[in-house]
Amino acid sequence: MPRIKAPQRLGRRRVLLCATALGGMRLAWVGGAWALEQPVQLYAAMTVRPALDAVLAAYRAAGGSVTAVYAPTPVLVRQLAGGAPADILLTADADWMNRAVDQGLIDRASRVDLLTTDLVLAAERGVAPSGTLTPAYDLGELLGGGRIAMCDPDQHPAGRVGKEALQSLGLWAEAAPYLAIAESAPGAVTLIDRGEAKAAVVFRSDLHGDDKSVIVGMFPAASHAPIVYPVALTRTHSAHAAKALAFLKSPQAMAIFATFGYRAIAG
Numbered sequence: 390m391p392r393i394k395a396p397q398r399l400g401r402r403r404v405l406l407c408a409t410a411l412g413g414m415r416l417a418w419v420g421g422a423w424a425l426e427q428p429v430q431l432y433a434a435m436t437v438r439p440a441l442d443a444v445l446a447a448y449r450a451a452g453g454s455v456t457a458v459y460a461p462t463p464v465l466v467r468q469l470a471g472g473a474p475a476d477i478l479l480t481a482d483a484d485w486m487n488r489a490v491d492q493g494l495i496d497r498a499s500r501v502d503l504l505t506t507d508l509v510l511a512a513e514r515g516v517a518p519s520g521t522l523t524p525a526y527d528l529g530e531l532l533g534g535g536r537i538a539m540c541d542p543d544q545h546p547a548g549r550v551g552k553e554a555l556q557s558l559g560l561w562a563e564a565a566p567y568l569a570i571a572e573s574a575p576g577a578v579t580l581i582d583r584g585e586a587k588a589a590v591v592f593r594s595d596l597h598g599d600d601k602s603v604i605v606g607m608f609p610a611a612s613h614a615p616i617v618y619p620v621a622l623t624r625t626h627s628a629h630a631a632k633a634l635a636f637l638k639s640p641q642a643m644a645i646f647a648t649f650g651y652r653a654i655a656g
Contacts, residue, residue: 428454429633430474432465434481435573436547437504437618439597440649441479444642448633455633461573463544469494469623476630479503479620479637482546486619493624500621503637504651507593508554508613510606513581522606524559528588531605535587536569538577547574550613551590557612578602592616594650617654 433441438459445455458475460468462485469475470492478495480486483502489495510522512531519526528537540548548570555561569586571577574595580586582601589602596602620637622630636642643653 427627427629428456429476429627429630431455431457431477431479431633432469432473432475433457433459433479434462434465434546434618435459436481436575436592436595437479437651438575440594440646440651443649444637444645447641447645448636451636453633453636454629461540461545466492466494474625475623476626477620477634477637478623479618480546481618482550483617483619484549485546486621489621496622496624496626499631499634500619501638502617502654503620504618504646505616505654506618506651507610508550508608508616509591509593509596509604510588510608511578511581511591511596511602512588512605513584514601514603516603516605518604519606522558522560522608522612526558526560526606528560528563532564532567532587534567536567536580536585537564538569538571538580538586538589539591540572540574540577541570545573547577547590547592550616554608554613555590558608592650597649618651 431445438457441457445457448455458465462481465478465480466485466489469478469489478486478489480489486495486500490497490500516531539551540546542548542552552561555564569577569580571580571589574591577586577589577591578595578599581589582599588605590608593604596604620634622634646653
C-alpha cells in the first residue's frame with residue numbers, strides 16, 4: 390500500500406485536506422507512518438440500494454470508509470469471477486451466494502444471512518387491497534389485458550421467487566402471456582409508475598418511497614422459498630472490510646433496514 394511520510398507535527402486541518410484531495414481515500418497511522426486506506430468496496434444487489442445507501446451514510450458518519458457498487462446479483466457474481474476488486478458481497482438470494490462460494494470467490498466463514506422481506510403483488514394507487522393472495526384471486530381482472538412486471542425468472546432471484554409463488558397459487562398460466570421483464574425489482578415498480586404495467590411481483594422493500602404504486606396482495610410465505618439476503622467477505626477482502634461487515638449486522642444498521650421494509654436475520 391502506498392505510504393506518505395508525515396512531518397513530526399501534522400495538524401488536523403492538513404490531514405483532512407489530504408483525505409479530501411485523495412478522492413475518498415483516508416489516512417491511517419500504521420506502523421509509524423501515514424498510509425492510504427482504500428475505501429471498502431461493497432458489491433450489493435440493486436434491490437437493496439435505497440436502504441443500503443442510508444446504512445452506509447450512517448457508517449461513514451461514524452468514521453467508516455466504504456464505496457458501494459450496485460447491480461443485479463448475477464452481474465455482481467460474474468464481475469467477481471472476472472477479478473473485480475470487491476471486499477464484500479451482498480446478494481439478493483442464497484443461490485447466487487452459493488455460486489460465489491463454489492467458485493472460490495467468498496470467505497466462507499464470514500457468510501451470514503443478513504435480511505429478509507416479503508413477496509408482494511403491487512399495482513397502481515387506487516386499486517383495492519386483497520390481503521393474502523389465494524388461488525381464487527382474479528389476476529385477469531386486475532390486469533385487464535395489461536402487463537404484469539417482474540424480473541426474469543431464469544436469471545434473477547426476485548423473478549425466480551415470483552414465478553414460484555404464482556405457480557404455487559395456480560396463477561402462473563394466467564400471468565405468463567402478459568409478462569413485462571424488468572432488469573431489477575425496483576425497475577418492475579417503475580413500469581407501474583410509468584403506466585407500462587398494471588401490476589408487478591416484487592419485494593415489499595421495493596415499494597419504499599414510491600407514491601404511485603401500492604401493495605394489493607401478499608404472497609403466502611409457504612408459496613415460495615424463503616427470501617434471504619446473504620452477505621460475506623470476498624476471498625480477497627481488505628483488512629478494513631470486517632469492520633464494515635460488522636456494522637451491517639449491527640443494531641443501528643438493522644434499525645435503518647427496518648424502515649425500508651426489511652427484517653433482520655443477523656445481529
